[in-house]
Amino acid sequence: MQTVTTAAARAWCRKTNGVDWHKTSAAARKKQLARARAVLADEAADAIRCAICLDKEKTVVVVPCGHKCMCVACAKQLQASSAPRCPLCRGALERITRVFE
Incomplete structure (x- = not known):
């Protein structure tokens, strides 16, 4: 499984939410990073899953x-x-x- 980096999660937050990373509180940043990591990890998993059964790897x-x-x-x-x-x-x-x- 691919690990989502903090930089990728920050980029996702800026892209989808227009978040100014330096103007948000530490708690808000932590919450946004967790959400971004979850979304990006799910997208990465979808990239390798079968389009029909959505379970096994595309081969x-x-x-x-x-x-x-x-x-x-x-x-x-x-x-x-x-x-x-x-x-x-x-x-x-x-x-x-x-x-x-």
Whole structure:
């Protein structure tokens, strides 16, 4: 799991809330940092989760669009359907390719 840095959390606070970091109290900064870390950690986790089951890690690329968006189990189930399409762009699914990192 990726760790969210204080700098990233501060940047998130400024971007989303327009927070002037130096004009807020220490308690408010601490609360904002905790919220920012939670949101950023959740976004990072979503970036690696399957777009269909939202549980397993993305390990399959859709050909020809190239979206890496599914786990193997969901990809096999989708590929077996009558008209398989990429869950992100809805383009035709010709085949799936497993990706190893």
